[in-house]
Each structure stands twice: as C-alpha cells, then as structure tokens.
Amino acid sequence: MCIHKADNPAWTRRDFVRAGLATGGAVAVGASVYGGMRPVFAATDSVPNLDDLSRSVRGRLLLGSSPGYDEARRVWNLAYDRRPLAMLRAADVDDVRRCVEFAREHTVPIAIRGGGHSYAGYGVADGAVQIDLGTFTNVTVDRDRRIASVGGGTRIGDLLRATLAAGLYTPMGSCGSVGVAGLTLAGGDTSGRGLYGTACDNLIGAQVVTADGDVRELGSGKNEDLYWAIRGGGGNFGVVTRLDFRLHPVVPLHSAAFNIGWRDIPGALRAYGDLVRDAPDEARAAFFVDPESGASASCGYRGDAAVAAVYLEKWKAAFRPAEAHLSTSTPDPEGEVWATTHVAVDGAFIEHLNDSVVDVLSRAAMEGRGVGQMLLGLSSGVVARIPMTATAYPLRGTGLSTLIAAEWDKPEARSRAERWVAETGAALRPYARRAYVNYLPPSMPERIREAYGVNYPRLARIKAQYDPANLFRENQNIRPGFPGEG
Numbered sequence: 001m002c003i004h005k006a007d008n009p010a011w012t013r014r015d016f017v018r019a020g021l022a023t024g025g026a027v028a029v030g031a032s033v034y035g036g037m038r039p040v041f042a043a044t045d046s047v048p049n050l051d052d053l054s055r056s057v058r059g060r061l062l063l064g065s066s067p068g069y070d071e072a073r074r075v076w077n078l079a080y081d082r083r084p085l086a087m088l089r090a091a092d093v094d095d096v097r098r099c100v101e102f103a104r105e106h107t108v109p110i111a112i113r114g115g116g117h118s119y120a121g122y123g124v125a126d127g128a129v130q131i132d133l134g135t136f137t138n139v140t141v142d143r144d145r146r147i148a149s150v151g152g153g154t155r156i157g158d159l160l161r162a163t164l165a166a167g168l169y170t171p172m173g174s175c176g177s178v179g180v181a182g183l184t185l186a187g188g189d190t191s192g193r194g195l196y197g198t199a200c201d202n203l204i205g206a207q208v209v210t211a212d213g214d215v216r217e218l219g220s221g222k223n224e225d226l227y228w229a230i231r232g233g234g235g236n237f238g239v240v241t242r243l244d245f246r247l248h249p250v251v252p253l254h255s256a257a258f259n260i261g262w263r264d265i266p267g268a269l270r271a272y273g274d275l276v277r278d279a280p281d282e283a284r285a286a287f288f289v290d291p292e293s294g295a296s297a298s299c300g301y302r303g304d305a306a307v308a309a310v311y312l313e314k315w316k317a318a319f320r321p322a323e324a325h326l327s328t329s330t331p332d333p334e335g336e337v338w339a340t341t342h343v344a345v346d347g348a349f350i351e352h353l354n355d356s357v358v359d360v361l362s363r364a365a366m367e368g369r370g371v372g373q374m375l376l377g378l379s380s381g382v383v384a385r386i387p388m389t390a391t392a393y394p395l396r397g398t399g400l401s402t403l404i405a406a407e408w409d410k411p412e413a414r415s416r417a418e419r420w421v422a423e424t425g426a427a428l429r430p431y432a433r434r435a436y437v438n439y440l441p442p443s444m445p446e447r448i449r450e451a452y453g454v455n456y457p458r459l460a461r462i463k464a465q466y467d468p469a470n471l472f473r474e475n476q477n478i479r480p481g482f483p484g485e486g
C-alpha cells in the first residue's frame with residue numbers, strides 16, 4: 001500500500017521519486033521459496049522446444065541471449081534479480097494457452113507478470129517461463145450496468161481513468177502503476193472498502209487459463225470453486241486474462257491529517273486505536289511512521305461534508321495540539337508515486353491495538369529511525385462484515401492491515417533494512433497471525449498456511465484439482481493438497 005496522494009495531499013510520504021534509481025543495477029538475488037516439486041531447466045536458450053514455442057506464438061519470446069532480455073526481466077523491486085528461462089510477451093489468449101501447455105509438457109514453472117509491482121518480485125523467476133501480460137491492457141466500461149472489464153495486465157491508473165470518466169469507480173490500491181490483477185487476486189488493501197468491500201469483493205467475473213490449457217469463465221454460477229479461490233488466492237490457479245468489476249458512484253473524501261513526529265508515538269497509537277474501534281463504514285484511516293519525519297495519522301470520511309466535519313472533530317480533539325491539515329478529494333488515477341527501488345517488506349493484520357502491540361510498534365518505530373516505515377491502514381465496514389469463508393481472502397473482521405518496509409540504495413545498507421523488517425515482523429507475529437499475502441516476503445509454506453487461516457485447506461484442495469503439478473508456484477504458494485495429506 002502507499003498513501004493516496006489525492007486522498008491526503010497534506011499527508012504524503014516523502015517523495016519516493018528518486019531520479020536515477022530506476023536505472024540502478026540490482027544488487028542480489030532474492031531467495032525464492034516455493035513448493036518446488038519439479039526440476040526446472042537452467043536459464044539457457046538451448047532447450048530445443050523453445051524454438052517450437054517461439055514458432056507457435058504471435059507475441060515476442062525473449063531468451064537469455066535475446067536483446068532486451070535484461071531490461072524485460074527487471075521488476076519494480078530491484079532486490080530481486082532473477083533470470084527466467086524465457087519470457088513471452090503474450091499477444092492474445094491463445095499465446096497464453098500455448099505457453100501454459102509448453103510449461104506443463106516440460107514441467108517448467110510459470111511466472112506471471114501483470115503490473116510487475118510484486119513486493120516479493122514474483123513477476124519474474126529463475127528458470128521459469130514468464131508470461132508477461134503487458135499487452136492485456138484493454139479497459140471497457142459499461143456505465144449503465146456499472147461494470148468495468150480489464151485485461152490481466154492493466155494498471156490501476158488506467159482502470160480508474162476509464163471509470164472516473166463515467167463518474168464511477170471501484171476500490172483499488174493507492175498507486176496508479178500497480179497491476180489490477182496482482183492486487184485483486186490477493187484481495188486488495190484498498191481505499192473505499194469500508195463502503196463497498198475490497199477489490200476482490202467487487203470482482204464479479206474473470207477469464208482464466210488454467211494449467212491444463214483450458215480457458216475458463218468464472219463468476220456466480222460459473223466454475224464457482226475457482227471463482228472462490230481467485231478472490232484472495234493470488235496467481236495460484238492460472239493466468240487471469242480478463243477481470244470484470246462492479247462499479248460504484250464516486251463519493252468525495254473529506255480528510256484530516258496530523259503530523260505527530262517522534263514525540264509520544266505510544267500515545268498517538270493508543271489514540272488511533274481508540275478512534276478506529278467504532279469507525280463508520282464511510283471512514284478511511286491510516287497511521288504512518290516515516291523513517292525521517294516520524295509518525296502521522298490521517299482519517300477521512302466519504303460522504304456529506306457536514307457529517308464529515310462532525311466526525312473529523314473527534315480526530316482533531318484526539319490529536320490536539322497537532323494541527324489538522326484538511327482536504328477534500330476524489331480518487332486520483334495516478335495516485336502516489338513510489339518509484340522502482342530495493343525494498344524488504346513484511347505484513348501483519350492487527351486485530352487489537354492493545355498495550356503489547358503498541359509497545360512492539362513504538363519500539364520498532366524508534367529502532368527503525370532512518371531505516372524503515374510502517375503503515376497501519378484501517379480495514380472495517382463492508383469488507384469486515386463479509387464472512388471469512390465467503391471468498392479465499394481471509395482478512396475479515398475489523399483490523400489494521402500493516403505494511404512494514406525498508407528501502408536501501410547502497411548494497412551495504414541492505415542487511416540493516418532486511419534485519420529491521422524481519423525483527424519487526426517477528427515481534428508482531430504473536431499478535432497477528434493473519435496477513436495480507438501481497439505484503440509478505442517470499443514465504444515458507446507454514447507462513448502462507450497461517451496467513452490464509454481457515455481458508456487454506458479449501459484452497460489447497462482446489463489447487464490440487466486445477467494445478468496438481470504446481471506449475472503456478474512462483475507466488476505466495478498454495479501447495480496442492482491431495483486427499484489424505486495433512
């Protein structure tokens with residue numbers, strides 16, 4: 001998650017646009033931990049059948065020796081410097097199907113690249129065949145039926161631009177450059193979820209190419225198991241080539257932001273915890289710790305300006321003497337810009353901001369001064385009231401979806417950043433077992449099982465049915481669960 005510039009113009013993180021960094025070299029290979037059940041080919045272009053694949057597709061296929069290979073394999077998080085066996089920029093659904101069939105026949109894992117913004121770098125993988133959906137960017141909006149359909153490689157900014165032109169929107173993340181599919185398939189940590197549910201709750205249909213090469217339509221009454229699984233289960237079940245979203249009217253957001261700094265972070269966290277406990281569905285709230293400027297809090301109310309003003313008074317009173325920076329906004333397709341970087345992340349879904357958690361967070365904030373950042377975004381209202389097992393997305397009930405992150409630009413700063421993130425994540429784990437999978441580092445199977453909670457066994461069964469060889473394992477991996485296995 002990054003803070004929505006338009007929602008809170010007075011309260012943005014420091015400017016992440018760092019000229020030149022985007023062209024900097026990657027420093028190290030990130031560990032990819034997956035249910036690696038099958039051998040993979042080395043990243044070489046000498047595997048004979050790649051010629052067959054190359055001949056059978058319309059899109060561009062890049063091999064290790066191809067011009068443009070190094071540029072094409074680069075993803076947003078430069079901490080991951082991975083070398084796929086081949087990369088197909090698919091031209092159409094048939095290309096996707098052929099590539100999946102190739103991968104299945106040769107037991108090569110598949111990496112899916114949508115918007116390329118995975119924190120864990122999953123859009124690219126060593127020894128895998130990458131299916132790049134960069135040409136799947138078509139957006140259509142049906143204003144009367146309030147439905148938007150997008151290709152599997154569409155960015156949030158392009159979706160929002162099209163829907164806002166029709167006076168409509170659907171809850172999405174705060175950075176316009178992030179892929180719609182990568183975010184939605186994992187659930188979505190979104191602005192507007194209190195009123196409308198989160199991104200996956202508004203996914204009313206999809207087209208997916210499964211590991212057997214079939215092209216399937218999903219939705220209510222259509223492949224219901226898969227439809228349930230892709231609403232939270234990430235890219236584990238196939239390549240999603242089209243997504244259909246329910247749209248809603250745009251409602252203005254009236255916001256107040258408070259700069260707190262480094263003084264009394266525990267007190268500010270306690271105040272934040274009290275304020276969000278009974279937040280109305282219209283509310284949006286976040287607590288942020290910036291490595292340089294310290295803590296800040298923001299809240300917003302979507303709807304009538306007079307009602308909003310009364311609600312914001314509570315926040316002003318709680319954070320006095322911090323000055324309230326007030327603004328009114330509607331969604332901004334560009335959102336906040338967080339430029340390509342090296343970053344380590346972890347996540348936690350905090351249900352109770354009790355004294356122990358406040359203690360962990362306050363200590364982490366001080367120890368992370370100059371190193372790391374934390375963002376605790378309120379998840380409540382409609383998204384929280386949907387039953388836990390209604391979709392694969394497990395973050396139901398009110399909570400604070402927390403992203404812990406630390407960037408570095410010089411290689412020697414990497415270990416300190418990674419250590420702070422790992423220690424902060426570990427300290428929160430006893431209080432927050434569930435987490436948004438898109439905020440996790442490449443994770444061991446137990447962590448994924450824990451993150452999905454009660455939904456994991458059903459996900460594993462569906463995985464076994466549709467992807468028994470775990471071709472789609474370059475992700476926060478759900479391992480196929482066959483009958484009789486624990």
Ligand SMILES: Cc1cc2nc3c(=O)[nH]c(=O)nc-3n(C[C@H](O)[C@H](O)[C@H](O)COP(=O)(O)OP(=O)(O)OC[C@H]3O[C@@H](n4cnc5c(N)ncnc54)[C@H](O)[C@@H]3O)c2cc1C
Nearest residue numbers: 001114115116117118122123152173174179182189235240
């Ligand atoms: C700057 C930034 C801001 C962010 N802000 C938010 C936010 O506000 N809210 C939020 O919820 N998250 C946010 N995230 C996290 C984001 O949701 C994930 O990183 C997500 O995986 C990005 O999707 P992508 O398509 O861009 O990434 P990719 O790297 O292209 O894809 C990541 C993974 O998603 C799956 N995937 C992607 N496309 C498809 C597809 N078409 N079919 C099947 N599987 C697919 C695959 O498993 C793939 O490996 C942010 C990340 C960044 C870097």
